[in-house]
Amino acid sequence: MSAEAAPRELRVSKDRRQLTVRYADDATDVFPAELLRVVSPSAEVQGHSPEQRVTVSGKRQVAIADLVPTGHYAVRIVFDDGHDTGIFTWVFLAELGRRQGERWEGYLADLAAKGLSRDR
Template sequence: MSNHETAWPKELRVSPDRRMLTVRFNDGRSYEIEAELLRVRSPSAEVQGHAPGQRVTVGGKSEVTISKVLPVGNYAVRLVFDDSHDTGIFTWAFLSEMGEAKEERWAEYIAELADKGMSRIF
């Protein structure tokens, strides 16, 4: 079983400017994940699609913030963003993987934007 599958957060904290989510896990790992990255890689069907290859590239979110963090059972949170996106269920495993692979996910996102002639700026 991977660290992601057994991840259990002991703290979730939104920064004062609402642009960063800090996740601290019970095994000592801690990650700061930008609201923008969480928004553009949201696990929602709106972003990921309903089948492989349907993921949508979302641009113009450099200023997005986290408005609310709502619990979903004991396995996830629903993040509500100030652009009204609120359909993603962010499991502990998803947050663990996103934190660990943050640099790689950023690079993929920036490359996708460039390939599609899109920008982080709205």
Template sequence: MSDVWPTELRVSADKRQLTVTFDNGARHALTAEMLRVMSPSAEVQGHSPEQRKTVGGKKDVGIMKVEPVGNYAVRITFDDMHATGIFTWSYLNELGIQKDEKWAAYLAELEQKGLSR
């Protein structure tokens, strides 16, 4: 997964989706909500698995800006002003490949904690 290189990143007109196309032919459409709640930032992930936070209430979040970070990642600024996550190419590819499983686990976690999208 770490050897993928993006050939295109496209934010949808409504700012609710980022589509990433990779040089291996993979193409992943990732919702802004999913990217926001699974941000690789310390604010969301913590500094250990025990510190990871479940983020709810982001159903209507949008993408304001996507900026390159070196040649290995992008920083996404969301319209709730969260902008501290650095999304590496391999992490974006992982989210795309495991989208259904990760989303199902997130929804189950929300339900378990009494949170809503």
């Protein structure tokens, strides 16, 4: 699978809390909405440098409100908390799929280090 190729299918679960990405070779990644929200590639979350990256808390119950195609290279994910500025490229989603466990553990460690919670 080419990391730059558009997925064959994007599917939001009925409860709106998961996004399934299926590629042309039938490889599949399943992402919790919470993870997508807290690692959003938006400047609001990532900042303009690593030092400006924000640890987003209180998103355990966040849901996906909409998926908006962006050209042939990405999708903009709209979350029910109003966040809608992250452009999730196919490359970003493929990399996130490969590193999902690592990114999740890093997020939980950041929350703990800053005294933050997934619930508030």
